[in-house]
Amino acid sequence: MTESEDILRLHAAHTGVLDIKSDLSVTSKADLGKAYTPGVAIISKKIAAEPELKNKYTMSGKLVALVTDGSAVLGLGNIGPAGGLPVIEGKALLYKDLAGINAIPIAVNQVPADEVVATIKNISLSFAGIHLEDIAAPRCFEIEEKLNQELDIPVYHDDQEGTAIVVLAGLINACKVTGRDLKYAHVVIxxxxxxxxxxxxxxxxxxxxxLTLVDVYGVVTAEDSRYNKYQRDFARQLGTAPSLKNKKLADVIKNQDAFVGLSDKNVLSASEVETMNADPIVFALANPDPEINPKVAIGAGTKVMATGSSQYPNQVNNILAFPGLFKGLLGSGLKKVDFGLQVAIASALADTVESVTATEIVPSVFNENVVKKVNQAVIDYAKHQKK
Known part of the structure; x- marks a missing residue:
């Protein structure tokens, strides 16, 4: 049996990887009366009078919605809502196994952003938080932005905040290894x-x-209409020189301290790495194939190498962030995943590595302290915000 056949057999045997378990045993009329009718009438009337009590008396207070439209699945692209379901089902499994969090996978059709927002808003009373997954840019920016404005529960996009948190954690420790101050480092993304x-x-x-941002047309500048408004607005905030328009990665990689690739395979060459500053940091995070082969990058002088793959040291993976993050959100009552919280989590992740080396700048995804550290970082941040 091939590996593919074994995976298909395993998932088919269980009709997926998730199930629902009961927290109450119903073995008598008395049990039935308390768990269901007529007992639920007491709960229903109380919640009707005070809607916020739903979080205390129903699973809405501990349930996360994992929502995808399958338009930007890592390594697979736009495979549609149904194709995206296995990914969010797997993440729901990780939520439960790693952090004890209940999450339910929900696939939505690829309708206009406002319709997605309306759909999620209309079902939001059933949930304590929203986890967005594999939704393509720029629609994902609009969806998350509007949901944050209209909902009073946390909204988190794993492809945005999750990736950013783990990359920052890795760079914090990579700079320790290379003797840099991250704030003064020159970074190309x-x-x-x-x-x-x-x-x-x-x-x-x-x-x-x-920071220098490079995409399909070259350096992102505020004046380049080929880029979306979110990209242009941030280039404007960075003060990116208009003269850099159309400059390619090869034109701007020289004298950079760090390369962060979230793009495609084989876009960075050994000769380009050699033009970077001494002891360069290379995060080649494209999956399944990185922007540069790690052996090639190290041969070209890379001091700290990270990828998105478990095949190599320093796997930058969102699993380091989301289980502990939502455990902390639900435990603290915090409503927003803002930049301050993301920095706090990244710092906690970086501190989880007891002995930082070139081959260990982020903790293993199997490190039992990861969820604890991230959860505590969220709780501490929430306490600070309430002062």
Whole structure:
């Protein structure tokens, strides 16, 4: 049996990887009366009078909606809502196994952004938080922005905030290894979609000002109408020189301290790495194939190498962020995943690595302390916000 056949057999045997378990045992009329009718009438009337009590008396207080339209699945592209379901089902499994969080996968059709917002808003009373997944840019920016404005529960896009948090954590420790001050490092980000733009914004908020953004047409500038308004607006905030329009990665990689790739395979060459500053940092995070082969990058002088793959050291993976993040959100009552919180989580992740080396700048996805550290970072941040 091939590996593919084994995976298909496993998922088919269970009709997926999730189930629903009951928290109450119903073995008598008395049990039935308390768990269901007539007992639920007491709960219903109380919640009708005070709607916020639904979070105390129903699972809405501990349930996360995992929502995708399958328009930007990592490594697979636009495979549609049904195709995106296995991904969010897997993440729901990780939520439960790693953090004890209940999450339910929901696929929505690829309708206009306002319709997606309306759909999620209309079902939001059933949930304590919204986790968006694999929704293409720029619609994902609009969807998250509007949901944050209209909902009073946390809204989180894993491809944006999750990626940004783990990249920042990795760069914090990579700079320790290379003797750099991250705030003064020159960083080029190749691939300015959902993940790339969110990462750039978080790095900027964390104090990194020397940022160069490169996408399919070259350096992103405020004047380049080929880029969307979110990309152009941030290029304007960075003060990117108009003269850099149409400049390619090869034109701007020289004298950079760090390369962060969230783009496509084989877009960075050994000769380009050699033009970077001494002891360069290379995060080649494209999956399944990185922007540059790690052996090639290291052979060209890379001091710290990270990828998105478990095949190599320093796997930058969102699993390091989202389970503990939502555990903390639900436990603290915090409503927004803002930049300050993201920096706090990234710092906690970086601190989880006890002995930082070139081959260990982020903790293993199996490190049992990760969820604890991230959860505590969220709780501490929430306490600080309430002061």
């Amino acid at each position: 190749n691939g300015v979609g959902a993940s790339g733009l969110a990462t750039a914004k978080l790095l900027f908020h964390a104090g990194v000002k020397n």
